[in-house]
Amino acid sequence: MVNEERRKTSESVQNMGSPQRSRYLMTCNLCQNKNISIDYKNTDFLRKFVSGTFKIKSGNRNTLCKMHQRDVSEAVKRARFMALMPYTRLQTAKRS
Ligand SMILES: [Zn+2]
Secondary structure, three states: OHHHHHHHHHHHHHHHHHHHHHHHOOOOHHHHOOOOOOOOOOHHHHHHHEOOOOOEOOHHHHOOOHHHHHHHHHHHHHHHHOOOOOOOHHHHOOOO
16 A cells, blocks of 8 residues: 555656646757758847847747757857847947
């Protein structure tokens, strides 16, 4: 009896995470259409993966896989270094 109860609880604990997680599992947009190449010069494209304050969004919010999220974040960082994209919102403010 005790063992059965333990098994039940362990199963319920294991099953608790999976259905909730699977709801949030989405396929990577960049894996689906492979014509798109991630380029640091294409700032209009990289702008999608950056928040309103130009922070790089998480892979979960971008709906990207690990590989593409890394590529995108590297491209954004490269674009920032080459002054194609701002680091912060304050850099976009016009000063007259
Ligand atoms: Zn991908």
